[in-house]
Amino acid sequence: HSDENLYQAKDNLPVHGPNQVRYLLYDVNPGEGFNLRRDVYMRVANLVKFLNEDEPWVLVLPPWVRLYHWRSTSLRPQNKIPWREFFDINSLALHVPVMEFEDYLKKVDTPVIDEVYYLQRYKEGWSKWEEKMDIRECVDPARYHQDENGNWRGRFFDYEEVYAKKFECMSAQAYLLTFKPFLMKNTTGQSVFLDRAETMIHGQYSEWSPEWWTARRSMVFAKHLRDDADWYRETYLDSNDKKDKTKLEVWTKMKRAHGEAKGGPYVAIHLRRNDYLHAHPKEVPSYENAVKQTIKYLKKYKIKKVYVSTDASWDDYFKFKKMFGSDYEIFKFEKQNLTVYKDGHLSIIDQWICAHARVFIGSYVSTFSFRIQEEREILGFDQETTFNRFCGDDEPKDCEQPTKWDIKY
Ligand SMILES: C[C@@H]1O[C@H](OP(=O)(O)OP(=O)(O)OC[C@H]2O[C@@H](n3cnc4c(=O)[nH]c(N)nc43)[C@H](O)[C@@H]2O)[C@@H](O)[C@H](O)[C@@H]1O
Numbered sequence: 001h002s003d004e005n006l007y008q009a010k011d012n013l014p015v016h017g018p019n020q021v022r023y024l025l026y027d028v029n030p031g032e033g034f035n036l037r038r039d040v041y042m043r044v045a046n047l048v049k050f051l052n053e054d055e056p057w058v059l060v061l062p063p064w065v066r067l068y069h070w071r072s073t074s075l076r077p078q079n080k081i082p083w084r085e086f087f088d089i090n091s092l093a094l095h096v097p098v099m100e101f102e103d104y105l106k107k108v109d110t111p112v113i114d115e116v117y118y119l120q121r122y123k124e125g126w127s128k129w130e131e132k133m134d135i136r137e138c139v140d141p142a143r144y145h146q147d148e149n150g151n152w153r154g155r156f157f158d159y160e161e162v163y164a165k166k167f168e169c170m171s172a173q174a175y176l177l178t179f180k181p182f183l184m185k186n187t188t189g190q191s192v193f194l195d196r197a198e199t200m201i202h203g204q205y206s207e208w209s210p211e212w213w214t215a216r217r218s219m220v221f222a223k224h225l226r227d228d229a230d231w232y233r234e235t236y237l238d239s240n241d242k243k244d245k246t247k248l249e250v251w252t253k254m255k256r257a258h259g260e261a262k263g264g265p266y267v268a269i270h271l272r273r274n275d276y277l278h279a280h281p282k283e284v285p286s287y288e289n290a291v292k293q294t295i296k297y298l299k300k301y302k303i304k305k306v307y308v309s310t311d312a313s314w315d316d317y318f319k320f321k322k323m324f325g326s327d328y329e330i331f332k333f334e335k336q337n338l339t340v341y342k343d344g345h346l347s348i349i350d351q352w353i354c355a356h357a358r359v360f361i362g363s364y365v366s367t368f369s370f371r372i373q374e375e376r377e378i379l380g381f382d383q384e385t386t387f388n389r390f391c392g393d394d395e396p397k398d399c400e401q402p403t404k405w406d407i408k409y
Pocket residue numbers: 031032033034035036037069070270271272273275276279309310311343344346347348350365366367368369
């Protein structure tokens with residue numbers, strides 16, 4: 001791969017003296033999944049981007065802890081995972097200055113965060129939408145408590161030694177840009193931690209805006225995972241970037257038109273199961289029906305191979321695979337190496353393979369599927385091949401398809 005070392009993070013670090021740099025840390029509701037967290041990253045990253053127009057701030061990347069969906073009993077514990085295991089840090093840094101939490105801890109010597117704000121709703125609710133934020137009493141039982149020295153203890157990504165000097169709950173109903181004056185004027189600590197950062201809303205910087213897409217484009221997957229997925233594509237799916245016209249460039253220089261990418265000769269599907277069966281029972285197809293819908297695409301595009309990305313059990317997967325009969329070949333990435341791959345790595349490999357398929361079919365409102373669709377927008381696929389989803393058994397056969405999020409530069 002030629003793109004190694006193309007990203008030069010250091011060019012993007014604030015130029016001001018080291019003492020003036022401030023650090024923004026954040027965390028998300030523990031129940032949220034991996035790909036919603038990626039959306040929250042985009043909000044915080046853009047906030048840091050806007051802050052840097054006036055003051056030097058560095059975004060400290062929240063280490064990954066075991067998420068609700070990460071159930072595999074892998075040989076390595078799934079906590080304190082640095083971002084570099086999943087994403088290309090240098091790519092992130094071409095958008096905003098970023099730093100791993102471990103590096104933050106090294107930098108500050110004492111494992112301390114100056115100010116913590118726990119974002120929460122307004123207790124009284126709201127009748128008309130208006131932007132506001134106020135320090136308030138905690139609505140939910142506080143997730144932080146004061147120790148005998150007056151320091152605030154909580155769950156800072158499973159780092160037990162970390163504590164905060166100041167803690168407040170803050171009711172907020174506000175767009176990300178509104179947090180900028182708050183941070184600049186109402187906080188003084190060198191490091192500020194926003195917990196429940198998903199409370200922050202994109203506002204004008206939503207999926208329709210170039211700013212959103214800039215943050216999104218900077219979220220390039222880590223090279224070792226792209227390499228593993230590319231190896232799988234080449235070995236089993238007769239797919240590589242040259243043939244598929246999907247060569248990756250440094251994201252700041254990459255601009256593709258729809259239809260430039262061709263994709264590998266396989267249909268990729270994201271078949272979300274598990275908690276989705278309960279969350280969206282009407283829109284989740286039975287396996288039999290999912291096979292029927294996939295075959296339609298296989299025929300339309302004259303393709304014989306299917307790549308299956310799913311959180312279904314292997315038992316279910318093998319049953320599903322059999323249902324296709326002998327006319328088609330069905331593939332799924334196997335956890336060949338449990339010492340290396342954890343659930344997060346595997347989802348990225350799945351996503352990368354899906355992003356390179358000739359055609360993709362996703363699952364209804366799954367953020368896992370959304371992130372694949374965006375990846376395909378970045379690579380330059382025809383939107384017809386991207387914004388498709390499975391219909392539930394009782395939905396019309398031409399059920400409403402996903403919104404086409406046009407990439408913006
Ligand atoms: C029902 C809701 O669903 C929302 O999930 P949704 O948007 O699909 O997408 P995510 O927020 O990523 O959460 C789903 C998680 O399940 C695993 N997973 C799902 N599909 C696949 C797959 O095809 N391959 C692999 N390897 N892993 C998969 C993976 O760990 C992924 O991060 C959640 O964020 C909410 O918390 C809630 O659970």
